[in-house]
Amino acid sequence: MPTILESLDLDCSLFHSYSLLFPVIRPDATILLEIRNLHAKVGDQPILKGVDLTLRAGEIHAVMGRNGSGKSTLSKLLAGHPAYTVTAGTVHYKGEDLLTLAPEERARAGVFLGFQYPVEIPGVSNLEFLRVATNSRRVAQGVEELDTFAFEDLVRERLKVVQMDPAFLERSVNEGFSGGEKKRNEILQMALLEPLVAILDETDSGLDIDALRIVSAGVNQLATPDNCILLITHYQRLLDEITPDFVHVMAAGRILRTGGKELALELERRGYDWIDEGLESSDQVDSIAPALEVV
Amino acid sequence: MSPGSASAVWLESVLRVFEPSLPAAVGATAGDLAQSRTAARDHLRRLGLPPTRQEAWRFTSLAPLIAVPPRVLPMPEQAFEPNHPPASKALRLYWGGDRDPLAGVDLPEGLSRLETSVQDALLGTVLQTAGTTDSWLARFNAALVGQVLALRVRGRVALPLELVSDCGQETGVRPLRLLLLLEEDASLELLQVHRASDTSLTTVVVEAQLAPRSRLRHGVLAQGAGASCLLAHLAFSQSPASELDLTTVVGGWGLVRLEPAISQVMGAAATRLRGLQVARDRQIADLHSLVRFEGPEGQLDQLQKAVVDDAGRSIFHGAVQVPQAAQRTSASQLSRNLLLCDRARVDAIPQLEIVADDVRCTHGATVTRLQQEELFYLRSRGLGSDQAARLLLEGFCDEILASLPESASSWDPAAALLRKALPR
16 A cells, blocks of 8 residues: 555655645644754764654653654753754744753753653652743743642642652652653643643553553543653553553654554564664665655 | 970860869769869870871861860850740750859759769760760860769650750860660750851760650751851760651851760660751861670661862761671761852761671662752752752751650741851
C-alpha cells in the first residue's frame, strides 16, 4: 500500500519542512512549538542533525526511536539543559525564540519536561519544592502566589490526578521513591505547573501496568485544547493508554518518518530496521531536507 | 614559640589579664580551680600556642587569635535576644562574664547544682577518661576560667536546657566551663548557643559524665561573624547503655575549632555524632573528634558535613580507637563535603585505629560540588539558579540541622548559617 506521498510521487528533497507535507488536525490551532532544522551537540559529539517538528495546541505527539537516536537529547535541549549546544536551527515557543531563554524562564513560560530519571534531592521538602515551583509559574502567569495553606489545598486536589499518597509531600524530593512514585510526582508537577508544552521523556519506563494506567490517565486529564504534549517513548503500551495524534520516528538525530498512531503499531510489528533503510536513502538528501513519509 | 614572638606576647597578655580575677567558682571551692589553673598557665607559658608543625594543628593556625584584644570580654548590657525569644518549652540561661547563670533561676525538676565536693572530685576526670587532658584547648581554657557551671541531672528533665553565650559586638576573651553529671537513667536535652560578631575569642570546655542508661541529647549551635574565634573542647565519658547524641553546627567564625572527645568507658554505649561546618571568605572551621571504645559492643554513628565557599577551609579529623577489649564494636564514620568554588578547601582525615578483630567499622569521605543534574531539575521547574543552589544547600545542611535539639528552631539555624554565613 503506497503512502500518500508515494502515491503523489513527490520528491521529498524539494521540501524544507515536513509541515508543508503533513496534514494538521486543526490548521487554525495556535502553533505552540516550532522546531526547524535543529542541530545540536554534546561536547564535540553531534546528536541532533536537523530536527523539524511543529506542535499545535490540542495535539499529542509521540516520538519513538532506538536508544541513541536523539529523543532524550531533544527533550532536554528543549528544557534548556546546559550540556547541549545548539549548532544550527531554531525553536520558537508561541512565536518567541525559546533557545535564548534560561531553563527556569522556559519553565515559567510554560514549557515542562517530565524527566526520564527524576533526580532525588535529599533534604529538600517535596511540598516546599512544589510550592516554590508552582508560585514561580504563577508569577509568570500574572496570577497571585499561593501561601502555604492555599497551596496545600491545591496540591491535595491535584494529587488525585495521579492517585498519589499525600505522605509523599512530606518527604524529600523523590528520595526513596519507587520508579512509579517518581513518575507520578512528575505528572503531579505537570498538574500544578499547567504547562502549554509538556515533554514527557519516557514517562512509561519503570512503571508496572497499574502505575502506567494511573500515570497515563493523569496525562489524559491534563491534555486540553490549549496545550500540547510531546511523548518520548519506546513502547506501544504507552500509546495504548494515551492516543497520539502524530507519531514521529527518530533515527540518527532526525525525524525520519511521521504518521498517525498506526505508525507506532507498525514499529511494534516490524521493529526499526525498515527505518534504517529510510535513513540510508535520507542520507542521500541530507544536505537538503530530511526524508519524510506519511504512513 | 620564641618568647618575643607576637603569639607569645599575645598569650602572655591574655594570661596576665585573667590572672587577678578569680571569682568564686559557682558552687565550687576556688582552690581546686586555682590549682588546675596555675598548672595550665605554667604549661602554656612553657609551650605557647601550638605550631602547625604539630600533626594535630597541621591545617589550623591559631594566628587569628592574636587579633583578639587581650581583655576580659564583659557580659553584653542586653543579654536578652529580642530576635530569638526562647522556645516556650525551654529554659534559657545566659552564660559568660562573672554572672552566675543560675542566680535567681528556678531549675526544673531533675536539674540541680552539683555539690561542691562532687564537683571537686569530678572536675578534670572526664578529660582524663577521654584521654585529652593534654589538649591545648583544654589547657588554655583551664588557664583562664574562673568559674564552672556544674549541674547534676537526675531522672528525666522534661524541660530542655539552653545555654547561651553571646559576645555581641564586644571584643576580648570569654572562658566558659560546664560540668555535667547525668545519673543512672537520667536524660537531658541541652542546646549550647555561641554567638559573636566582632573580634572575640570564646573558649569553652564541657565535661559530661553519663552514668549507665542515661541519655544526653546535646546540640552546639555556634554562629560567628567577622574575626570572631571559638575554641571548644567537648569531653564525654559514657557508661554502658548510655546514649549520647551530639550535634555541632558552626558557621561564620574567623576561626573555629571543636574537639569532641568521647570515651565509652566499658563499651556497650551508643554515640551518635552529627556535625556541620560552614566556612567562606578566609574562615577556618576545624573539627577534631576522638571516640575511644574501652569495652565491647559499643556503637558509633558519625556524620560530618561541610559547606565551603570562597577561600574558606574546612578540616575534619576523625579518630576512632578500637582496642583489643572492644570486640563487636560497630562504628561508622562518614564525611560529606560540598565545595562551592575552586579556592575552597576541605581536608577530611579519618583515622581508625582498630586492634580488635571482631568489629564492624566503616568510614568514607566525599567532596563534591553542587550537582548539575539536581540544579537543572530545579531550574526546569522555574527556580532561578541562585534559588535552586540555595535550596540544594539547605537540603544538604538539613540532615544535620534536623538533629539539633528542638529548641534550636528559635534560632532559625538554617537562615543564620546559610543566609548570613554564605550570603550570595
